[in-house]
Amino acid sequence: MIEAVKQAINSFSSPVTIFSASLAMFALFVLFPRQITSPWCTVPILLLVLAFFAVGLTDEHFVKIVTAPDNVPIVAMIFIAGYFTWYAMRKACLNDARLERGEPTFEKTETDEKVLVFPYLIYIEFVVALVYAIGLVLWSILLKAPLEEPANPTVAPNPSKAPWYFLGLQEMLVYFDPWIAGVLFPTLIIIGLCAIPYIDRDPQPAGFYCYKQRRPMVIVFLFGYWILWILLILVGTFLRGPNWNFFGPFEVWDVHKVVPLVNVNLSDFIFIKGLGWGLPKQWFLREAPGILLCLLYFMVPTTVAAKTWLKKLVEKLGPVRYSVLMILLLSMLALPIKMYLRWAFNLKYIVAIPEFFFNI
């Protein structure tokens, strides 16, 4: 019985199904947050996750990966990040309900006055820092650091994994050129996070948990955080094995697993398969369709939305902040789009100029 369940989970797992299923769950969560964060829903979900781990712990291979000292923080992360997301969303939904009934928010009932950062906030932070420091000491005593033999430049462990907090980036590198996944996207993430207070300057729904009044911001943030960061880390840690092949959670990491991953560039699709001309010699002719596509990708949605359903937003933000917002949003969406293109068409690069190492 358990074996059958494990088998089923293994054969269901693939990068596409895992990613799509997570997207579906994410959609459910942001569509019905009130129902999902209610105890009637939360407790069964929690039990389900625990049951999954309980079943998993009967599996030798699963145990080996989940309890590896470098993977322990990631298991913890599932629960910690899940808890905080649940907590914020639950409070937000309760506050929304209160506001609907015309009652003051929780935060208002606590105190109506503004309090000072020092000592109120600093004090709490200090206590938390202490707890964390103790936790880290205990952790480092209990779990030994997974040191390996001295590094040897000619031998790479298989699979070679980055530290856990970088595994999302490493997973991204499967779909992108190093410049994009390793430099451009991380920079954009940091710039984007810094830009939030400048783009979203609405003072109205500030200072208390709420969802209704700031649904787009919450959804965008949770999407970036859960789907594009945490999910990629989980996949990179638990589901990528030797040769960076994808393995189901209960599948043994077989070095000789063969997965067909042949990839084709957009220019091959257009000039060889589509037009039958063969690739043009000059790179700018060869890559013109891809470059055009990328430009259109950024320009068309931005201008069309500005003229239609985002008209109000443009008025409120002004052209500069609006464009920055759209560029950030579209780059964020580019990641899942590229992943799906890879899965659906084996598309390697939309623009591929190996002549001077520029690939999108």
Add this chain to the structure above:
Amino acid sequence: MFPNVLFEPPTSFKAGFPSDYEIGTVDMRWKDKFGVFIIRSAEGLYALSNVCTHLGCTVNWLGGENKFKCPCHGSGYYKNGINFEGPTPRPLERFAVSLAEDGQILIDKSKKYQQEKGQWNDPNSFLNV
């Protein structure tokens, strides 16, 4: 008194006689020391770098699957170094090979030949043996 210097192996080395290499095999004997695969095919002999052209991990030769495979993001290359799977944008690089006066193969790692730049047609990038 002296700086901590790491003495790396020289960039050019003699790799024995062409007849030491069997046709059709990927030879590992210089991989650990110099990071070079020597491959002798019916057309000639060439020296492939073992550095993945995606982000620089070291690729492994999987004999059973007849391909080079990178453990970092899964790029794969054929025996001749051409990339065919995974994210890597270009083939593995080849090093200059020539015959020394004593008839041994001389490999010069300071000269690289990249297929996407059309350099694999260069007579120094392979050995006609």
